[in-house]
Amino acid sequence: MNEIAPTSSLDTLLSRNADRLTATDSRLLKVLLQDPMRAAIENGKEISDRAGVHPASAVRLAQRLGFDGYPAFRAFLCANLTEGGRDFGTASARMAARLVRAEEGGLLASVIRGEIASLERLRLMVTDADIRTFSNRLCEARRIYLLGQGHAASLSRLVALRLKRSGYDARDLDAERGAMAMALRGLAPADVVWLFSFRAPHAAILSLADLAHSQNATVLALTDEASAPIWPAPHHLIRVSRGEAGEPQSLTVPMAVVNAVILDLAGIDDGRSLAALEEYRKFRSKLPPDWN
Amino acid sequence: MNEIAPTSSLDTLLSRNADRLTATDSRLLKVLLQDPMRAAIENGKEISDRAGVHPASAVRLAQRLGFDGYPAFRAFLCANLTEGGRDFGTASARMAARLVRAEEGGLLASVIRGEIASLERLRLMVTDADIRTFSNRLCEARRIYLLGQGHAASLSRLVALRLKRSGYDARDLDAERGAMAMALRGLAPADVVWLFSFRAPHAAILSLADLAHSQNATVLALTDEASAPIWPAPHHLIRVSRGEAGEPQSLTVPMAVVNAVILDLAGIDDGRSLAALEEYRKFRSKLPPDWN
C-alpha cells in the first residue's frame, strides 16, 4: 500500500480520491466529518454503526484512501486532530474572534465587559466555604510553598509576596528554579504546597504534588477548567472558569480568588496578617525611599 | 460493579479512591493525566505500554475506580473531555444556582463586587486612544524592556511572557536582576521601555527612566493614583485607579489595561501576533506534553 505523506490533510486526501468514492463512503464520511474528534476516538465498528453501514465498508474506505487498513486511517485522523490543532479554540483563533467582537463600544470597553462577565461567573463556581478551607490550611501551615508555570507563575509570585508581607513563611518555587531540591529540602507534614495550573499541568507541578503527598504535606490547588486533573489529587481544589466571555489569558478570575483567600486569612488569623502588614509598613517607612 | 455517577469528575473519582490506588496505578495515571486527550484516544494496551506496565494493570485500575472494565473507563474519560471543554450545566441551572447564592453577602461576593466596581471606574479613566498609543509604540519597537517592582513585577512578568508569545522581543528585567546592565547594554532609540509602578517608584524604575531618556528610547508607564510621578516623565503614561472600592492590592485593573493593549496590538500589527501565537501553539504541540 502506498503510504500517506504526513503533511497531507484529510481535505486534500478526499479531493484527490473524490471520484473513486462510493455512496457508502459518503455516508461514512458525513458521520465522520460531523464530529472528527469523536471519530478519532471511536473504532471502525462504532463509526459504521452510526453511519448505518457494514463495518467492512469502513475498512474499504480506509483502503481506498490509501491506508493499510482502518486502524491506520484512524491514526491519521488522530494526528490531524491533535497537531492540526482542531483542539477547540486555539489561542490565536480566540484572539481573532475577540478582535471582531471588539468593534462595539471600543476595545477597552469590550475587555472590561469580558472581565466582568468572568467575575460574575466566578460567583457561581466558588463558595465562601472553598475560600475558608484554603485560608484555614494556610493559617495552620508552618511554611507555604507555591508553584505555577507560565502565566500561573505570575500569580504564584504575587501570592508569595503577599503572604510574606502578611507574616507567613511563603516561598515561590518558580523563583528558585534549579535550586528546587534545595528549597524543598525540609518539606514536612506541617507544610502546605499550593499549586497553580491553568492548562495541562507541567511535569514540575505533578512531581511536586507527588512529593508533597509522600511527605504528608497538605496540597492546595487553584486550576481552571482547561487544566487536566492533578495527580495525586490535591487535598483541596478550587477550579475556576476563565472561559469564553473573558479574555482567556487573563488572570483576573484566579486573582480574585487569591485576593479573597488572603483577605479571609487576615480575618481568621487573630491579627497575625494585620500586625505583619503594619510592621512591614513601619519598617519600610524607615528605609530610604528608594528601597524595595 | 457499582456505577459511576455521571456528574462526578475524574478529580473527585481519584480523590475518593486515593487510598486504594497502588504504585502501578500512579504510573498509569501520571501518563494518563499528562495528556488526557491522547489517553482518551488510545486503548488500554497503548497506555500501559507507555507507562511501562502490564496491560492487566490498566484493567485493574479501571476496576478499582469502579468501572466495569477498561473500555468503560475510557468512555468516561472521553465524556469528561468533550463535555468538560464545553459549557457544563445549562443556562437555567446556572440561573438557579445564582438565585440561591445571590442573597448572601459573603466574602468572595464582596471581593468580586469590588473588582467589578474598579473595572467600571477604569472605563472612565482610560480611553481607547490611550490603549492605541501604547500598542502603536510596542508595534514599532525593535525591542521591549519591562520593569516592575513588588506586585508590579508579577504584571511585568506576565506582559513579557505574552509579548514574547506574540512574536515581540520582550525582556522582563526583573528576571535579570543583577545582570541588568548586561541586559540593557544595547538600549537604542528604536527600543521601548515599559515601566510598571503602583506606589512610590523604586529607584530602579527611576534609573531606568533616566537611562532610557538619555538613549532616546521611548518610555511607557502604567501606574496607579498612589504612585509618585516618574521622572524624567515617560513619553506616554496610563494612570489607573486601584482605589477604595476594590481590593487595593489587586492587579485586576492594570491587568485589564495590559490585556487591552496586547489585544489591540494583535489588531494593528498585520497578523504578526496571530501568526506568532499560532506558531507557538504548533511548536508546543510537538513537544512532549510535560514541557513548558
Add this chain to the structure above:
DNA sequence: TCATTCATGCAAAACAAATTGCAGCTACAA
C-alpha cells in the same frame, strides 16, 4: 437481452484487546 463491472452485505477467519486465574514477590505484622 446478456455480459461485465463494481458496490455492498454477510459470514468466517485472522487479528487484537480485555479479562482473569495463577504464581512469584514484597511489605508488614505477629
Add this chain to the structure above:
DNA sequence: TTGTAGCTGCAATTTGTTTTGCATGAATGA
C-alpha cells in the same frame, strides 16, 4: 521467622474488532 495480604506480571481465555472471500444485486454498455 513465619504467615498474611495484596500487588504485579505472565499466560490462557474470552471478548471484540478488522479483514477478506464470496454471493447478491444494481448499473452500464454491447
